[in-house]
Amino acid sequence: MQKYVQLLKQNKIKITPQRLQIIQFLDTHHTHPTAEDTYKTLKKNNPALSRTTVYNSLETLRKHHIIQELTISGNEHCYDFKQGSHHHFLCRTCGLILDIDIKCPNQDRLLHNGHHIEEVHGYFKGLCKNCANKQKNKKVKP
Amino acid sequence: MQKYVQLLKQNKIKITPQRLQIIQFLDTHHTHPTAEDTYKTLKKNNPALSRTTVYNSLETLRKHHIIQELTISGNEHCYDFKQGSHHHFLCRTCGLILDIDIKCPNQDRLLHNGHHIEEVHGYFKGLCKNCANKQKNKKVKP
DNA sequence: TATTAAATTGTAATGATTACAAATTAGTAA
DNA sequence: TTACTAATTTGTAATCATTACAATTTAATA
Numbered sequence: 001m002q003k004y005v006q007l008l009k010q011n012k013i014k015i016t017p018q019r020l021q022i023i024q025f026l027d028t029h030h031t032h033p034t035a036e037d038t039y040k041t042l043k044k045n046n047p048a049l050s051r052t053t054v055y056n057s058l059e060t061l062r063k064h065h066i067i068q069e070l071t072i073s074g075n076e077h078c079y080d081f082k083q084g085s086h087h088h089f090l091c092r093t094c095g096l097i098l099d100i101d102i103k104c105p106n107q108d109r110l111l112h113n114g115h116h117i118e119e120v121h122g123y124f125k126g127l128c129k130n131c132a133n134k135q136k137n138k139k140v141k142p
Numbered sequence: 143m144q145k146y147v148q149l150l151k152q153n154k155i156k157i158t159p160q161r162l163q164i165i166q167f168l169d170t171h172h173t174h175p176t177a178e179d180t181y182k183t184l185k186k187n188n189p190a191l192s193r194t195t196v197y198n199s200l201e202t203l204r205k206h207h208i209i210q211e212l213t214i215s216g217n218e219h220c221y222d223f224k225q226g227s228h229h230h231f232l233c234r235t236c237g238l239i240l241d242i243d244i245k246c247p248n249q250d251r252l253l254h255n256g257h258h259i260e261e262v263h264g265y266f267k268g269l270c271k272n273c274a275n276k277q278k279n280k281k282v283k284p
Numbered sequence: 285t286a287t288t289a290a291a292t293t294g295t296a297a298t299g300a301t302t303a304c305a306a307a308t309t310a311g312t313a314a
Numbered sequence: 315t316t317a318c319t320a321a322t323t324t325g326t327a328a329t330c331a332t333t334a335c336a337a338t339t340t341a342a343t344a
Contacts, residue, residue: 098257290340
């Protein structure tokens with residue numbers, strides 16, 4: 001927990017129990033939770049928690065680049081504490097979001113185009129291995 | 143206009159004036175319009191047009207990969223008629239979405255991972271050239 | 285310990301999208 | 315050309331994620 005305190009201090013953000021809980025949740029659940037996921041989970045141990053606080057905190061953490069906000073689904077924002085450049089895969093059937101550990105090789109080239117790049121998002125969408133197999137089996141059966 | 147008719151025929155989609163108007167709009171406005179943008183513009187020449195029709199049509203066109211649905215902003219879907227693989231840049235200040243004419247070199251590699259990739263989205267977010275310059279000038283002035 | 289700006293809370297509002305049922309229409313076959 | 319049917323369009327109402335806002339509370343500092 002102390003490492004989260006350090007993280008907030010380094011970023012000159014006020015240290016609140018809510019923020020620490022949110023960071024800890026994201027650090028221990030690399031499933032790319034939404035604000036609602038985060039709220040529902042943390043509400044169990046902290047019934048006084050407000051949904052607005054979760055939204056506000058996630059936004060603050062995002063602005064300081066402590067977490068990354070994914071717009072892969074288009075319906076809702078997902079959050080990722082994982083450090084380092086990586087991509088994501090979204091299954092259109094089960095909704096699973098997977099980490100794809102590759103880096104965009106074009107990233108550096110783009111910095112010289114006059115535009116100031118702050119975030120790089122690589123999204124792949126389709127059917128995950130599991131759902132692709134289920135799909136196949138369905139088609140085989142009469 | 144005939145080319146849009148062909149496009150729908152090839153995809154075995156019913157040809158309706160609404161769908162033709164929507165495709166034409168996207169083909170002649172490569173500004174990545176939202177459903178609402180599309181609705182408002184086409185409503186002028188066709189006051190009977192329904193917002194739901196625009197949403198339905200865009201979804202149909204997307205499912206047939208005639209248009210691409212971008213989730214770059216996180217607030218709303220944007221649509222792109224442009225053919226061929228390319229990426230996008232979103233300016234966080236002015237909201238402009240630019241085409242970035244590069245292809246993801248990892249695309250093929252991923253096909254061998256068990257997951258079935260249907261769409262590749264490369265999103266870069268930051269400050270566009272214009273907004274980056276304005277930002278600089280602001281800081282220089284006292 | 286007192287102060288103050290910032291954060292939290294709960295409720296209400298917003299905005300994009302979807303659900304749904306009735307009316308209309310495109311494509312097909314007689 | 316006409317009749318039929320399934321698909322599409324339309325308008326309204328609902329939903330869902332997110333934001334606005336004002337009152338209360340709290341973290342950081344002196």
